[in-house]
Amino acid sequence: MLRVLISLLILVLMTQQSPQAFSAFIYDGAEQVGYVTILDEQDNIVMQTGLNIQPGDEYIGETNHVYQIMYVENNIAKARYVRNDISQEAEPEALPAQASQGAVRTSQAPANQATKVAIYHTHTDESYIPSDGKSTTPGKGSIIDVGSTFSDQLNKLGYTTIHSKTIHEPHDANAYQRSRRTFTKLLAQQPAALFDIHRDSAPLQTYKATINGQDTTKILLVVGRQNQNHNTTLNYARQLKREADRKYKGLIRGIFIAHGNYNQDLSPRAMLVEVGTQYNTREAAERGITLFADIIPSIIAPQKNGARAQSEAPDNDQAPNPQYSPNQAATTTPPKSDNSLLADIVFLIGAVIAGAVFYLYLSTGSWEEAKDKLRKLRKSEFTNFFGPHKKRK
Numbered sequence: 001m002l003r004v005l006i007s008l009l010i011l012v013l014m015t016q017q018s019p020q021a022f023s024a025f026i027y028d029g030a031e032q033v034g035y036v037t038i039l040d041e042q043d044n045i046v047m048q049t050g051l052n053i054q055p056g057d058e059y060i061g062e063t064n065h066v067y068q069i070m071y072v073e074n075n076i077a078k079a080r081y082v083r084n085d086i087s088q089e090a091e092p093e094a095l096p097a098q099a100s101q102g103a104v105r106t107s108q109a110p111a112n113q114a115t116k117v118a119i120y121h122t123h124t125d126e127s128y129i130p131s132d133g134k135s136t137t138p139g140k141g142s143i144i145d146v147g148s149t150f151s152d153q154l155n156k157l158g159y160t161t162i163h164s165k166t167i168h169e170p171h172d173a174n175a176y177q178r179s180r181r182t183f184t185k186l187l188a189q190q191p192a193a194l195f196d197i198h199r200d201s202a203p204l205q206t207y208k209a210t211i212n213g214q215d216t217t218k219i220l221l222v223v224g225r226q227n228q229n230h231n232t233t234l235n236y237a238r239q240l241k242r243e244a245d246r247k248y249k250g251l252i253r254g255i256f257i258a259h260g261n262y263n264q265d266l267s268p269r270a271m272l273v274e275v276g277t278q279y280n281t282r283e284a285a286e287r288g289i290t291l292f293a294d295i296i297p298s299i300i301a302p303q304k305n306g307a308r309a310q311s312e313a314p315d316n317d318q319a320p321n322p323q324y325s326p327n328q329a330a331t332t333t334p335p336k337s338d339n340s341l342l343a344d345i346v347f348l349i350g351a352v353i354a355g356a357v358f359y360l361y362l363s364t365g366s367w368e369e370a371k372d373k374l375r376k377l378r379k380s381e382f383t384n385f386f387g388p389h390k391k392r393k
Contacts, residue, residue, distance in 0.1 A: 035202050038077045040067060046079050050201030050277075051222070051256060053077045058225075058257040060085050060241075062250065085238070114160040115302045118191040119147050122179035124167045126199050131282035135201070139167055142282045146275050147197045149286040153293035158302030162186055176263065183263045183270070192300050194270045196262065197289070204279040209250050209288075217276030217288035218253040219244070224272075225257050227265030236269060236299075243298040248291045 038047040038059065046067050047059050057069040059079070067079040125136040126143040144165055151161040164186060168178040179196070186194060200207065200220060207218045221237045223230065237255045244252040264270045273292070276285040 034075050036072065036075050036077050038067070038069065038079050041078070041080055047254065047256075048202045048206045049220070049256070049274075051258060051274075052260075054259040056225075057259055058082070060238075060255040060257070062253055113303055114158060115300060116162060116189060116191040117154050117159045117296070117300075118162045118164070118186040118189070118194040119151055120164040120166065120179060120182050120186060120194070120196055121147055121198070122168055122175050122196050123171055123198055124165070125169055125171050127278070128199065128276070128280060128282040128285060129278050130280065135278040136171065138169055143197060143199055143275075145282060146199075146285045146289050150195070150197065150289045150293055153290045154296065157293065157297055159296075162189055162191060176261070180263050180266075183266060187267055192269065193296075194267060196270070196272045198272060198274050199285065200274040200277045202277045204277060207253065207276045207280060211248050211251060211287075211291060214287055215281075215284050216251070216291065217280050217284045219251055219276075219288055219292050220253050220274035221255045222260075222262065222272035222274060223255060223257050224260040224262040224264045226259060226261050229264055229268035232268035233264050233270065237271065239299050240271070240295065243295040244292070247295055247298075251288065251291050251295075 035048055035050045036053045037045060038049075038053065040046050046061065053069055053072050055069050055071055059067050059069075061067070064085040066082045066085050068082050070078045070080055072078075121141075121143055123141070124144060125138045125141040127135055127137045127141045129135055132142050147163055147165075151163040154161050164182050166179075166182045168175050168182065183194065183196075207220075209216045209218050221240060223234050223237050227233075234255070234257065241252045241255060262270070262272045264272075273289075275289050275292075
C-alpha cells in the first residue's frame with residue numbers, strides 16, 4: 001500500500017506544471033495599466049479587453065462573427081474575419097447533472113442529491129473602482145462578493161454550491177498555479193461545473209448593458225486553447241452563450257479563445273468568467289452574474305428535489321477527508337517483516353530523489369540547467385550545512 005501511495009505522489013509531481021512553464025500560458029492582464037484594442041481589417045473595433053492577447057487567439061463576438069488575431073503591437077491588435085459561428089444556431093443539447101473528473105457526460109446524479117457547482121477566484125484581489133474606490137483590494141477583493149451572489153442565486157435554483165474564497169495572491173504570473181491546487185480540491189468533490197470568476201479592465205462601455213430596465217454588466221467567457229479539452233470546453237461555452245442570447249440578449253458579449261490554459265485541462269466543464277470591468281459598480285456586476293446563473297439550468301439540470309444547502313469550501317488548503325466504512329475498521333493486515341520495511345524505506349528514498357530530480361528538470365527546462373542548479377546547491381547549501389563552523393568564544 002505504501003508503494004502505491006508513493007507512486008501516486010510521484011505521478012502528481014510529474015504532472016504538475018512548473019512555475020516557469022506555466023507562466024507562459026496564464027492570463028495576468030486584468031491589472032494592466034491600459035487595455036488592448038482589437039481592430040479588424042477595416043480598422044473597426046472588434047473588441048477591447050485587458051486580457052493578454054496573442055497571435056492565433058480568436059474571438060466570437062455578440063453577433064457570432066469569429067475573428068482571429070494576426071498580430072499585436074503595443075496596445076493594438078489586428079484581426080481578420082474568419083467565419084460566422086454557425087454552431088450557435090444549432091439546438092442546445094442537455095448535459096447531465098453530475099460531471100466526473102475528465103468527462104462532460106456521465107450518468108445522472110441520484111434523485112435525492114442536488115447538483116454541485118464549484119466557484120473560486122484565481123485573482124482574489126480584483127475589485128470595482130466605483131464601489132470600492134480602487135481596482136484591487138488584497139485579500140478581500142469585491143470579486144469574491146460577486147462570486148457569493150452567483151452562489152446564492154444558484155442555491156435558489158436548486159444547486160449545491162461550493163464557493164472557495166481561498167486567496168491566491170500575489171496577483172502575479174504564478175497565481176494560476178496556486179489556484180490550480182484549489183481547483184484540484186474542488187474537483188475532488190465532483191462538481192458538475194467549475195467557474196473561475198474574474199473582472200476585466202476594459203473600458204466601461206465594452207461591458208455596459210441595460211437588461212430588464214436595469215444597469216447590468218456584460219459577461220465574457222474565456223476558453224484556453226492550450227489543453228486537450230479545448231473543443232469540448234468551447235462547445236460548452238457556445239451553449240452558455242446560446243442560452244444567454246435566447247433569455248437575456250446582450251448579456252454575454254462573446255467568447256474569447258485565448259492562448260492560455262486556465263486549469264481547463266483538468267476538467268472540460270471549467271469556465272473562466274469575466275464579470276464586467278473594474279470601471280463598473282459591484283452592484284451592476286452582481287446583477288450580471290445573477291442573470292448568468294439563471295441560464296445554467298438550461299445547460300446543467302439541477303436536482304430540485306434534492307438538498308439545496310450551500311456548502312462553503314474551506315478557505316485553507318485542507319482537502320476533504322476520505323470517508324471510511326465500519327467494515328474497514330474490522331479489516332486487519334499482518335505486520336510487515338523487517339526486510340519488507342527496509343525495502344519500503346529504500347523505495348521511499350529512491351522515489352523522493354527521483355521525484356525531486358524530475359521536478360527540478362521541469363522547473364529549469366533542461367537537464368543541463370538542472371545539473372548546474374544541483375552543483376550550485378551542493379556547493380552552497382550542503383557545504384554550509386555540513387561544513388565546519390567556528391566555535392563560539
